[in-house]
Amino acid sequence: MKYDIVIIGAGIVGLATALKLKNKNPNFKLLILDKEEDIAHHQTGHNSGVIHSGLYYKPGSLKATNCINGYNQLLEFCETENIPYDLCGKIVVATSEEEVSLMNNLYDRGQQNGLTGLKLLKKEELREHEPHVNGVAGIFVPQTGIIDYKQVSEKYAEKVKELGGEIRLGEKVDDILVKGHETTIVTNKGSHSTTLVVNCAGLYSDKVAEFTQQKLNVRIIPFRGEYYELNPNKQHLVKNLIYPVPDPNFPFLGVHFTRMIKGGVEAGPNAVLAFSREGYTKKDISLKELSESLLWPGFQKVAKKYWKTGFGEMYRSFSKAAFTKALQKLMPEIEEDDLIPGGAGVRAQACDKDGGLIDDFLILENEHAVNVCNAPSPAATSSLSIGDTVSDLVIKRF
Known part of the structure; x- marks a missing residue:
C-alpha cells in the first residue's frame, strides 16, 4: 500500500501526532512503525508520570507554549476517556538563602507563562504542605499532577486504530530511500511507500533524521x-x-x-x-x-x-x-x-556541535520528512499540543 504519512516511533509523541492527523483529515492513509513489540516502550514507558505545569520553561518557547496547551488538552482527554489522574500540586523548595533569588526567578517565569494560583511560601508555610521538608522558602504549584502515561498512550493508539490508522510493531527502520516524490522506508520486515515521513523516534531520532536530512547539526x-x-x-x-x-x-x-x-x-x-x-x-x-x-x-x-x-x-x-x-x-x-x-x-x-544542550523542543523539516529531533520532558504532558504542531506542518504539504 502507498501511505500518505508514515510515522516512525510509537511513543506518546508519535501516537499523539497520528491521532491529531487522523482527527484533522480522516482520509489520510497513515502508518506508525516501531521496532519494539509494544507501544510506549522507552521514554514514555519509563516516565515518572508527572503532569508538568509549565513553570520552568522560557516564556514564548516551544516548551512553554506546548506544555500549557498540552496540559489543558491532556486533562480534557483524560476526562473524556476516564483515565485517572490527580492534580495534587507540588512544592519547589529553596534549601538555602543562595537559592531564593533563583526560586523567585522561577516564580516570575511561571507567572509570565500564565500559571495562576502560584504561591510563594515562607519557611513555616512549607511545613503546611509537606510537614517533613527542609527549606528556607518555596513555591506551591497547584497545577502539577500525576498520571500513568503508558495508559494515556494505549488510549491514543486505540483511537488511532478506530480512525483507520495502522500500527505495526516489531518493525525496525533500516533505511529511507528517496526517489523523486516517492519515499520508501526499508525495514527488517519489508518496505513501505509514503509521501511523507514523520520522525518521532526518540532516542534514535537523529539516526532516522540522517536518512533524509543533510548535515544534521545535532x-x-x-x-x-x-x-x-x-x-x-x-x-x-x-x-x-x-x-x-x-x-x-x-x-x-x-x-x-x-x-x-x-x-x-x-x-x-x-x-x-x-x-x-x-x-x-x-x-x-x-x-x-x-x-x-x-x-x-x-x-x-x-x-x-x-x-x-x-x-x-x-x-x-x-x-x-x-x-x-x-x-x-x-x-x-x-x-x-x-x-x-x-x-x-x-x-x-x-x-x-557547539556544545549546547538543546533546551527547547526541536523540529526540523525537509522536503521528504518532518523530524522531531528533541522532545524530552515535558513532551508527555505536551504530547497533544506537539501533535497539533507537527500535524499542522504535515497538512501544509498536502
Whole structure:
C-alpha cells in the first residue's frame, strides 16, 4: 500500500501526532512503525508520570507554549476517556538563602507563562504542605499532577486504530530511500511507500533524521536517570511532590520526591551519561554508541563546561550514601536504609556541535520528512499540543 504519512516511533509523541492527523483529515492513509513489540516502550514507558505545569520553561518557547496547551488538552482527554489522574500540586523548595533569588526567578517565569494560583511560601508555610521538608522558602504549584502515561498512550493508539490508522510493531527502520516524490522506508520486515515521513523516534531520532536530512547539526546524547523508591514505612513522609530549585544552566530538575498514581513514592532521578542509547542499567554498554557520544564535539564541550556537575551525578549513581545525602537536603529524615532500588529511564537529549544542550523542543523539516529531533520532558504532558504542531506542518504539504 502507498501511505500518505508514515510515522516512525510509537511513543506518546508519535501516537499523539497520528491521532491529531487522523482527527484533522480522516482520509489520510497513515502508518506508525516501531521496532519494539509494544507501544510506549522507552521514554514514555519509563516516565515518572508527572503532569508538568509549565513553570520552568522560557516564556514564548516551544516548551512553554506546548506544555500549557498540552496540559489543558491532556486533562480534557483524560476526562473524556476516564483515565485517572490527580492534580495534587507540588512544592519547589529553596534549601538555602543562595537559592531564593533563583526560586523567585522561577516564580516570575511561571507567572509570565500564565500559571495562576502560584504561591510563594515562607519557611513555616512549607511545613503546611509537606510537614517533613527542609527549606528556607518555596513555591506551591497547584497545577502539577500525576498520571500513568503508558495508559494515556494505549488510549491514543486505540483511537488511532478506530480512525483507520495502522500500527505495526516489531518493525525496525533500516533505511529511507528517496526517489523523486516517492519515499520508501526499508525495514527488517519489508518496505513501505509514503509521501511523507514523520520522525518521532526518540532516542534514535537523529539516526532516522540522517536518512533524509543533510548535515544534521545535532546528536542525541542519552542520559540515564536512576530512581529509588521509598520504603513503605517511610512513604508517609511525602504527601505529594517535592522538587529542589534547579540549576538554570542544566536541563535537568535535580533529585526530587514524586508520589505515583499507582501508589508508592519515587526518589530521584540523577542524570548520568548512559553507555548506550537504551542503557537502563550500568551494565548496558554499546561501545559504538558510547564512542559516538564521547567523540561528538558538542558533548566534549558540555563535559568540559559541566565536569563538576557530571562527576557529582556519576558519584551519586555509584554511591547510595551520596544519593541519600542529596535527598536529605530536601528531607533530613530520609536514611540510606529507607531507599529501595527502583527503575530507570533514559532521556534523549539533543546536543548541538557547539556544545549546547538543546533546551527547547526541536523540529526540523525537509522536503521528504518532518523530524522531531528533541522532545524530552515535558513532551508527555505536551504530547497533544506537539501533535497539533507537527500535524499542522504535515497538512501544509498536502
